[in-house]
Amino acid sequence: MGQSMVLTFFGGVSQDGFSWQQDFDKVLFELARWLLPIGICLLAQGAGMERQKKIEMLSGYRYGTIGKWWRHKYARGMRSGLLAAAVLFLPAMAADMAGDVFPADKAWRVFVLWLAHIVTIMSVFLVLDLTRYRRLAPALLLVLEGFTFLIGYQSVGAGSLMYGMWGMYFQSEWNFGETGFFVPAALAAEGILLAFSYLAGGVCLKSREYGFSKG
Secondary structure, three states: OOHHHHHHHHHOOOOOOOOOOOOOOHHHHHHHHHHHHHHHHHHHHHHHHHHHHHHHHHHHHOOHHHHHHHHHHHHHHHHHHHHHHHHHHHHHHHHHHHHHHOOOHHHHHHHHHHHHHHHHHHHHHHOOOOOOOOOHHHHHHHHHHHHHHHHHOOOOOOHHHHHHHHHOOOHHHHHHHOOOOHHHHHHHHHHHHHHHHHHHHHHHHHHOOOOOEEO
16 A cells, blocks of 8 residues: 555654654654645745736735735735645645545544645745845745744654644644644644734835825
């Protein structure tokens, strides 16, 4: 029987950081594999935002205020993030079904965590796109993801608080029980981060001149 593509690419790092038996080379390999679809989503999102920049000044006048324009931009970014996440996940699911290795009891949980995590990443990307660091945003987000995961993986106390852990099914309580992060808390934290990103984007925009009303 073959290996599940859903679990391989979207389940995250499979080893328990609190186990006595650890293969750190394998951890780094699985982390790099986890970052691959995230990087693809970021590149796709970045390409879309670059195309949109050509018409954003005109759309700003059409919406009339910075607030309305940002709401539209943020909603569009969230939709494209959801689409990118689904487009990557569905072929893996189809491959599993074709190979008769689809983990039906786990796939929906993997998908929920993956979708929530990638949308949260995209929300931060949208805010960074408003700053001088916008061209570095994909690299910064990938580094943040990997760095916070490694901290969480090696720290008993900080593990469940680390952003880089929250999208990984294998690191959740659904897989590791008591040593995994608490899923409702992680989803709630990502929801808070979504709201904070939206508010931060509005504050950032109001400090800049776009040639239309700041109402």
